[in-house]
Amino acid sequence: MSSVSSDDVAIVGIGMHEFGRHPGVSGMEQGAIAVRRACVDAGVSWQDIQFAFGGSAAAGAPDTMVSQLGLTGLQFINVANGCATGGSALISAYNMIKAGAYDLGIAVGFDKHERGAFRVNTKSSGLGDWYGASGMALTTQFFGMKINRYMQENNISHSTLAKVSEKAFHNGSLNPMAWRRKPLSEAEVLESAMLSYPLTQYMFCSPGEGGVALILCRADQAHKYSDKPIFLRSAVVRSRRFGSFEVLAPSLSIEHNAGPTVDASQAAFEAAGLGPEDIDVAQLQDTESGAEIMHMAENGFCEHGEQEHMLQMGETQIGGRLPINTDGGCLANGEPIGASGLRQVYENVLQLRGDAGARQVPNDPKVAYTHVYGAPGISGVTILSR
Amino acid sequence: MQVPVTEGVFTWPSDEPRLIGSKCLECGNHMFPVQSGCPRCTAANTEQVELSRRGTLWTWTIQGFPPKAPPYMGNTDPATFEAFGVGYVELPGEVKVETRLTVADPEQLNIGMEMEMVIVPLTTDDDGNEVVTFAFAPVEGSQS
Numbered sequence: 001m002s003s004v005s006s007d008d009v010a011i012v013g014i015g016m017h018e019f020g021r022h023p024g025v026s027g028m029e030q031g032a033i034a035v036r037r038a039c040v041d042a043g044v045s046w047q048d049i050q051f052a053f054g055g056s057a058a059a060g061a062p063d064t065m066v067s068q069l070g071l072t073g074l075q076f077i078n079v080a081n082g083c084a085t086g087g088s089a090l091i092s093a094y095n096m097i098k099a100g101a102y103d104l105g106i107a108v109g110f111d112k113h114e115r116g117a118f119r120v121n122t123k124s125s126g127l128g129d130w131y132g133a134s135g136m137a138l139t140t141q142f143f144g145m146k147i148n149r150y151m152q153e154n155n156i157s158h159s160t161l162a163k164v165s166e167k168a169f170h171n172g173s174l175n176p177m178a179w180r181r182k183p184l185s186e187a188e189v190l191e192s193a194m195l196s197y198p199l200t201q202y203m204f205c206s207p208g209e210g211g212v213a214l215i216l217c218r219a220d221q222a223h224k225y226s227d228k229p230i231f232l233r234s235a236v237v238r239s240r241r242f243g244s245f246e247v248l249a250p251s252l253s254i255e256h257n258a259g260p261t262v263d264a265s266q267a268a269f270e271a272a273g274l275g276p277e278d279i280d281v282a283q284l285q286d287t288e289s290g291a292e293i294m295h296m297a298e299n300g301f302c303e304h305g306e307q308e309h310m311l312q313m314g315e316t317q318i319g320g321r322l323p324i325n326t327d328g329g330c331l332a333n334g335e336p337i338g339a340s341g342l343r344q345v346y347e348n349v350l351q352l353r354g355d356a357g358a359r360q361v362p363n364d365p366k367v368a369y370t371h372v373y374g375a376p377g378i379s380g381v382t383i384l385s386r
Numbered sequence: 387m388q389v390p391v392t393e394g395v396f397t398w399p400s401d402e403p404r405l406i407g408s409k410c411l412e413c414g415n416h417m418f419p420v421q422s423g424c425p426r427c428t429a430a431n432t433e434q435v436e437l438s439r440r441g442t443l444w445t446w447t448i449q450g451f452p453p454k455a456p457p458y459m460g461n462t463d464p465a466t467f468e469a470f471g472v473g474y475v476e477l478p479g480e481v482k483v484e485t486r487l488t489v490a491d492p493e494q495l496n497i498g499m500e501m502e503m504v505i506v507p508l509t510t511d512d513d514g515n516e517v518v519t520f521a522f523a524p525v526e527g528s529q530s
Contacts, residue, residue: 117451131457134459135472144448196449197447198447199447252481254476
């Protein structure tokens with residue numbers, strides 16, 4: 001970045017606990033391990049951290065992790081925002097530094113979920129008990145219904161749905177931190193069990209376990225901690241507006257609105273002074289393969305329908321025109337809710353540092369993009385640059 | 387006897403059951419289920435209305451695995467579980483409602499086809515009552 005101003009924010013340390021299933025290791029322990037690894041990466045100790053934002057949906061109140069990390073008296077605030085919890089922790093930390101309140105802080109997320117599809121608590125989601133009792137409170141149904149209509153309107157093929165998963169598991173096979181590291185062919189994806197038409201078993205990510213921590217600081221102090229600081233050019237979270245089509249909705253309006261991803265994306269590009277053409281690598285929410293396809297267009301990277309050609313031509317593979325979900329995404333990493341959005345940023349920091357190993361995007365990527373989406377209709381976007 | 391899965395979501399007992407929603411008295415927006423505030427115009431001035439029994443299929447999927455119980459009240463035994471359709475039915479000029487479908491075959495479901503509300507059995511409660519909920523069924527002869 002040519003000029004660094006005092007209210008710019010840099011990421012100077014990243015830490016991750018392997019995603020997957022870890023019997024005997026609590027979700028919070030995985031978060032604490034991620035924090036320690038981030039401190040090592042930044043060359044700081046836990047005592048140096050001035051504030052923290054933490055998120056976890058199912059593995060305990062994050063601020064209690066100070067009893068493992070050290071009781072330093074820091075400001076620690078818990079964040080809960082569905083699938084956008086990680087992104088929300090990050091935006092909170094980002095703005096805390098931008099506001100000038102602190103110089104160095106951390107965003108941490110972790111989780112540990114039971115097996116199978118997410119069990120929706122209808123009450124805490126503001127829904128009647130009848131909704132779950134009748135068999136409709138499943139996030140998987142929303143994904144099936146949204147992509148089913150989208151495929152018909154935009155001529156997306158079942159083959160293209162499967163190619164998203166094939167790419168994800170290939171990228172996961174190159175990522176030692178990923179949960180699912182076995183490549184799967186398009187045919188294997190298509191032939192797996194049909195869970196929620198048109199989506200098969202291997203087109204869905206699974207709730208899982210893991211932890212990620214990111215250390216942020218004032219950009220003008222970044223070189224104290226890192227030879228390769230990565231700058232947060234923007235971080236935006238948006239909720240839905242009237243007329244959008246969202247998960248866990250007993251009804252939708254007749255009017256149509258594009259949804260929170262479009263709003264968050266446009267706001268993030270505007271704040272960064274950049275456009276989709278400037279992005280060298282992107283991590284887009286891929287809770288299932290249809291989501292990645294729709295989010296490509298919603299985030300401005302193509303027109304609706306162009307994904308068919310892009311996926312079939314391999315344009316979103318690691319060596320392609322716009323590499324997407326280079327670490328295997330949610331499909332290969334699973335979705336520990338609190339950590340998932342931070343995993344995307346972790347991956348982009350590795351890519352921009354040139355430290356992504358076997359899955360490094362070629363040609364020296366300079367600008368990277370993350371997007372998370374979650375219930376009941378929220379999206380978080382970050383744009384990072386070197 | 388038959389008992390509804392909940393009160394206040396659909397009219398029951400009834401020969402022509404209807405979903406119960408709200409209409410905004412300021413902007414005319416329809417909502418389902420009943421709510422007091424309008425997400426369209428932010429007014430808090432709504433009245434309860436019965437929604438149309440007929441509409442068109444806006445999108446759909448098929449629930450291919452047993453939902454978790456709780457919250458699900460229906461059959462979750464993997465050996466006997468039967469897949470069921472779920473979709474949004476657009477009630478003309480009102481709202482799109484999420485609903486179970488009586489059909490679970492991709493070959494028989496088409497976006498745009500005409501649908502009508504019916505009441506279907508969900509489970510049997512401890513007192514031997516049949517618990518019923520709402521669903522939408524294709525209107526005979528409709529192929530979008």
